Amino acid sequence: MSYAIQAEGLVKRYGNMVALDGVDLEVPVGKVIGVLGPNGAGKTTTVRILATLMRPDGGRATVGGYDVMKDPVRVRGLIGLTGQYASVDESLSGRENLVLLGRLLDMSKRNAKARAVELLERFELVDAADRPISTFSGGMRRRLDLAASLVGRPQVLYLDEPTTGLDPHARNEVWEVVRRLVADGTTVLLTTQYLEEADQLADRITVFxxxxxxxxxxxxxxxRRVGGQTLQVRPTLASDLDEVGRILAELTGAAPARDLNTGLLTVPVADPMLVSALVRRLDGAGVAVDELGLRLPSLDEVFLALTGRPAEESKRNTQQNPIAERNVA
Incomplete structure (x- = not known):
């Protein structure tokens, strides 16, 4: 397998605090790797090292086969970076921002303008191309920020919490852009605290x-590693809750949890074939159900089991102290 990014034993200290403590990371070419972790877990520090913006105190890393410390200029020629906060100039239009970046990358004026047009069309920003960025919606700004990171046609793209602060609609817009980039062969390293985002986009996940x-x-x-499957049953009639609970307990050997507000019964199961037996028992008892199915643990449950903290708490901490991850992660 060919790897776009390989890191081994990365260490970074800030005084007495260890931000990275021997991190290993591999990102295959053309894949999306999601990096999850609580605020201060080391996600952004890892991205900074891989983007040659920070030197590690130990370990080594390569991007596209080039060492980030020995060949930083070559690494920068391969990568694009979209951080947590938009980096475009709000006093300029979308087109002017992209042309300016092209010129800074030593493109001719003609080529920079052509690349700007190409990206504005790709990110569906043509109609707003000549408006000041200050008039853009949050989703439009993030799409332009992604476009800006692609002006130099990077092989590897770092997305450091790219949808922070966006509403669900704007977040979905960014997700669709990322899917198109990967379909075109771009390798993506995605750091996020939105677990649904990792579930939607990532081929593999690394938890810090x-x-x-x-x-x-x-x-x-x-x-699957964190826990087995959970069987969920919601009887049509609330009066059947006790009967369904009794049947589930007999089949699984465990008392099911009850949500009296929704009428949902849940119980862990080791054998998925138990569903067939349950259907037969419910049919024999004349019990109708509105919902019956198996599910794996959610990524929220995985996150809690691995870090001891729910993802929502981690996101609140970041929102309350937005500089924490940038300074010490």
Whole structure:
């Protein structure tokens, strides 16, 4: 397998605090790797090192086969970076921003303008191309920021919490852009605290905590590793709750949890074939159900099991102290 990014034993200290404590990371070419972790886990520090913006205190890393410390100029020629906050100039229009970046990358004026037109069309910003950025919506700004990171046609793209602060509609817009980039062959390293985002986009997930990698694998693999499947049943009639609970307890040997507000019964199961037996028992008892199915643990449950903190708490901490991750992650 060919790797766009390889890191081994990365260490970074800030005084007595260890931000990275021997991080290993591999990103295959043309894939999306999602990096999850609580605020201060080391995600942004890792991105900064891989983007040659910071030197590690130990370990090594390569991007496209080039060492980030020995060949930083070559690495920069391969990468694009979109951070947590838009980096475009709000006093300029979208077109002017992209042309300016092209010129800074030593493109001729003609080529810079052509590249700007190409990206404005690709990111569906043609109609707003000559408006000041200050008039753009949040989703439009993030799309322009992504376009800006692609002016130099990078092979590897770092997305450091790219949808922070966006509403669900704007977040979906960014997700669709990322999918198109990967379909075109771009390798993406995505750091995020939105677990649905990782579930939607990432081929594999790496979980950071306290500067270390604590788990990695495909989303489904992590879910199975943390816990087995859960059987969920919602009887049509509330009066059947007790009967369904009794049947579930007999089949699984465990008392199901009850949500009296929704009428949902849940119980862990080790054998998925138990569903067939349950259907037969419910049919024999004349019990109708509105919902019956197996599910794996959610990424939220995986995150909690691995880090001891729910993702929502981690996001609140970041929102309350937005400079924390940037300074110490």
């Amino acid at each position: 905590d306290h500067g270390r990698v604590v788990a990695e694998g495909k989303p489904g693999e992590l879910k």
